[in-house]
Amino acid sequence: NAGVTQTPKFQVLKxxxxxxxxxxxxxxxxxxxxxxxxxxxxxxxxxxxxxxxxTDKGEVPNGYNxxxxxxxxxxxxxxxxxxxxxxxxxxxSSERRAGNTExxxxxxxxxTVV
Amino acid sequence: xxxxxxHPSTLSVQEGDSAVIKCTYxxxxxxxxxxxxxxxxxxxxxxxxIRSNVGEKKDQRIAVTLNKTxxxxxxxxxxxxPEDSAVYFCATLFSGTYKYIFGTGTRLKVLA
Numbered sequence: 001n002a003g004v005t006q007t008p009k010f011q012v013l014k015x016x017x018x019x020x021x022x023x024x025x026x027x028x029x030x031x032x033x034x035x036x037x038x039x040x041x042x043x044x045x046x047x048x049x050x051x052x053x054x055t056d057k058g059e060v061p062n063g064y065n066x067x068x069x070x071x072x073x074x075x076x077x078x079x080x081x082x083x084x085x086x087x088x089x090x091x092x093s094s095e096r097r098a099g100n101t102e103x104x105x106x107x108x109x110x111x112t113v114v
Numbered sequence: 115x116x117x118x119x120x121h122p123s124t125l126s127v128q129e130g131d132s133a134v135i136k137c138t139y140x141x142x143x144x145x146x147x148x149x150x151x152x153x154x155x156x157x158x159x160x161x162x163x164i165r166s167n168v169g170e171k172k173d174q175r176i177a178v179t180l181n182k183t184x185x186x187x188x189x190x191x192x193x194x195x196p197e198d199s200a201v202y203f204c205a206t207l208f209s210g211t212y213k214y215i216f217g218t219g220t221r222l223k224v225l226a
C-alpha cells in the first residue's frame with residue numbers, strides 16, 4: 001500500500017523553465033492538496049481539489065496551476081519558474097469522515113530554482 | 115480570513131519535562147482540529163485530533179485540549195523523550211469547504 005506518491009523527489013530548474021510535479025494516491029480519497037513548505041512559514045496551501053473535477057485556490061496560488069486528472073492523480077504545474085518558488089512541495093489526500101479527516105502526505109519534492 | 119496561528123515557533127525542553135504548543139484559529143464554525151508531527155526528510159503524520167464536541171482527548175503521553183469559545187486548541191506532551199524532537203503542526207478544516215489549513219509549525223527539541 002503506497003499511500004501518496006510524489007515524483008520527482010528532487011529537481012533543479014533554471015528561471016523561466018516549466019515543470020509538472022506529479023502526485024498519485026491509492027486510498028480512494030476524494031480530496032487532494034498541494035502545499036509548499038518554507039523555513040518559518042509552515043505548510044502553505046497552494047491549491048486543493050475537494051473532489052474529482054473541482055479545483056480551488058488556496059493561500060498562495062500565484063505562479064501555479066493544477067489539474068485533477070482523475071480521482072487518483074493531482075498535478076501541480078509551474079509555467080515559468082522563479083527563484084521565489086524554491087521550496088519543498090508536499091501533496092496530500094484526505095477523506096471527510098465522521099470520525100476524523102486525516103490528511104496523508106507524500107514524501108515531498110525538493111525544488112530549487114536558480 | 116481563514117488562518118491558524120501557532121506558538122511558539124521553537125521550544126526546547128529537558129527530557130522528562132512537559133511541552134505545550136498552542137494554536138488559535140479564525141473560523142468559529144471549524145469543527146476538526148488535528149495535530150501533525152514531521153520528522154526530518156518526511157511528510158507530516160497525524161498524531162492526535164479532536165472534534166468540536168469534545169474538550170480534551172488523550173493518547174498515552176500526548177493530549178489535545180480545545181476551547182471553542184476562545185477559538186484555540188493546544189497540544190500537550192508529557193514526559194518528553196528525545197524521539198519527540200520534531201516539527202509539530204496544528205491544522206484545521208474550515209467548515210463549508212475542504213480547505214485544510216496548517217499553522218506555521220513548532221520545532222521541539224528535547225534535550226537529554
